[in-house]
Amino acid sequence: MRTMTNLEVNWLAISIALTTATQLRLPGIPIGVGEIVLLLWMLSVGIRIFLHRSYLITSVAKIVILFWIAVFTCLTLGMLIAYFMDVLDPGPLRDLFAFVFASLFSVLFIISISSQKDKQIIHQILSRFIKFTIFVQTILFFIPVRIPLFQTWYESTRFQGWSNNPNQLAFLSTAIPFFSLYLYNKIKDKSDNKWYILIAFLAFIIGSGTQSDSLNFGWYIAILFLLCSYVYRIITKYANIHFRGFIVLIVKQITFLVMLLMGLITAFIFSEKINAIASEVYYSNSQGEDRLKLWANGIASISRSPLFGLGPGAHSGERQPIFYVQEAHNAFIDWTASSGIIGLICYLTLLFWVGWKAWKKGYISLVAALISVVGYTTFAYMLRHIILWFYVLTILELSIHSKNHKRFSNNY
Numbered sequence: 461m462r463t464m465t466n467l468e469v470n471w472l473a474i475s476i477a478l479t480t481a482t483q484l485r486l487p488g489i490p491i492g493v494g495e496i497v498l499l500l501w502m503l504s505v506g507i508r509i510f511l512h513r514s515y516l517i518t519s520v521a522k523i524v525i526l527f528w529i530a531v532f533t534c535l536t537l538g539m540l541i542a543y544f545m546d547v548l549d550p551g552p553l554r555d556l557f558a559f560v561f562a563s564l565f566s567v568l569f570i571i572s573i574s575s576q577k578d579k580q581i582i583h584q585i586l587s588r589f590i591k592f593t594i595f596v597q598t599i600l601f602f603i604p605v606r607i608p609l610f611q612t613w614y615e616s617t618r619f620q621g622w623s624n625n626p627n628q629l630a631f632l633s634t635a636i637p638f639f640s641l642y643l644y645n646k647i648k649d650k651s652d653n654k655w656y657i658l659i660a661f662l663a664f665i666i667g668s669g670t671q672s673d674s675l676n677f678g679w680y681i682a683i684l685f686l687l688c689s690y691v692y693r694i695i696t697k698y699a700n701i702h703f704r705g706f707i708v709l710i711v712k713q714i715t716f717l718v719m720l721l722m723g724l725i726t727a728f729i730f731s732e733k734i735n736a737i738a739s740e741v742y743y744s745n746s747q748g749e750d751r752l753k754l755w756a757n758g759i760a761s762i763s764r765s766p767l768f769g770l771g772p773g774a775h776s777g778e779r780q781p782i783f784y785v786q787e788a789h790n791a792f793i794d795w796t797a798s799s800g801i802i803g804l805i806c807y808l809t810l811l812f813w814v815g816w817k818a819w820k821k822g823y824i825s826l827v828a829a830l831i832s833v834v835g836y837t838t839f840a841y842m843l844r845h846i847i848l849w850f851y852v853l854t855i856l857e858l859s860i861h862s863k864n865h866k867r868f869s870n871n872y
Contacts, residue, residue, distance in 0.1 A: 469584050469585055471501055475498040476589055483611065518574040518575075520570055523813075525567055534800050535799055541769075545770075554772075573857050590640060594663055626671065630836070637660040640656040677835055681835045758788030758793040789841060792804065807843075817856060823858065826855045829851065
């Protein structure tokens with residue numbers, strides 16, 4: 461086992477953040493500064509594993525590895541099915557490369573973090589990731605002068621920071637306020653943790669500047685969950701102190717039902733906004749593209765190969781399914797169209813497992829972060845993005861005490 465140096469912590473945190481800096485990519489090349497720097501980190505970890513065997517294959521790492529093995533099995537079989545059906549996407553390499561990169565990052569990240577002597581390393585990585593991201597975006601947001609290399613506003617109305625479109629920056633903002641709340645509660649130094657309140661506040665401002673309805677939806681359901689969970693815990697704690705036996709159970713059940721009813725009522729009120737979000741594609745004034753039609757055509761594509769999907773690529777379109785031009789812009793539909801129902805089950809199982817681990821530990825803010833991320837992806841296909849896997853795996857690692865990890869190998 462080993463401990464990351466301060467340099468490596470900064471290296472990893474900053475490189476992950478910069479994978480969303482798509483304005484720093486060369487034209488026509490799907491990788492940029494963040495991906496290159498992150499790839500160097502991945503190579504360094506891989507070399508150390510091979511030469512020094514100083515890492516552990518934990519139970520968590522084993523599950524992540526099995527997840528990606530199942531995913532690539534589905535994607536491979538899906539490509540073969542699409543080939544024999546003569547509906548193979550002619551350009552699946554972009555997605556395939558992204559999934560390979562994301563899988564290698566996921567496995568090396570979870571192995572590296574789980575193998576640390578200092579179990580607070582994950583807090584340091586998350587803290588520096590958040591601080592670096594918000595510091596840079598705040599400068600880009602509030603300084604009115606033109607900054608070289610960056611076009612920080614899209615059509616002078618929507619903030620896009622270092623990204624090529626506002627929605628990429630919006631997705632980066634999904635979990636940051638809730639991670640900040642988690643770190644605020646975990647850091648005992650009051651002079652330090654007050655900064656996380658400021659970071660959360662700035663994250664809301666920056667995210668709101670993107671004018672992303674998808675982000676607003678993700679934040680809405682996450683905040684609603686957060687408030688309901690805190691109210692539920694306060695009431696049940698009061699019941700445990702002042703009541704006994706069957707009455708405590710009754711109070712808990714009534715409180716849960718009331719919270720559920722409140723959630724359903726507010727969701728119904730908010731439902732009018734759903735159609736507007738579903739119709740939003742990437743930018744304002746999107747020429748009236750109807751995303752609901754893309755969803756329907758994406759589902760029609762799934763029916764062609766429901767078990768294993770049709771492999772990586774776009775499987776929807778405005779006029780008909782398997783149009784090779786557009787995605788459905790819904791993570792669950794696009795993922796199922798690519799990897800089938802088996803791939804969807806693997807993905808949902810991973811999400812529920814991560815959320816359950818966080819809930820059992822009492823980390824409500826981490827569950828809210830996961831809900832915000834997943835809520836956003838209802839209107840965008842983000843599974844190719846490193847930032848999604850960083851968020852999900854960070855929530856997982858924060859929710860599991862390393863002392864409970866089981867060693868599957870004494871050599872790694």
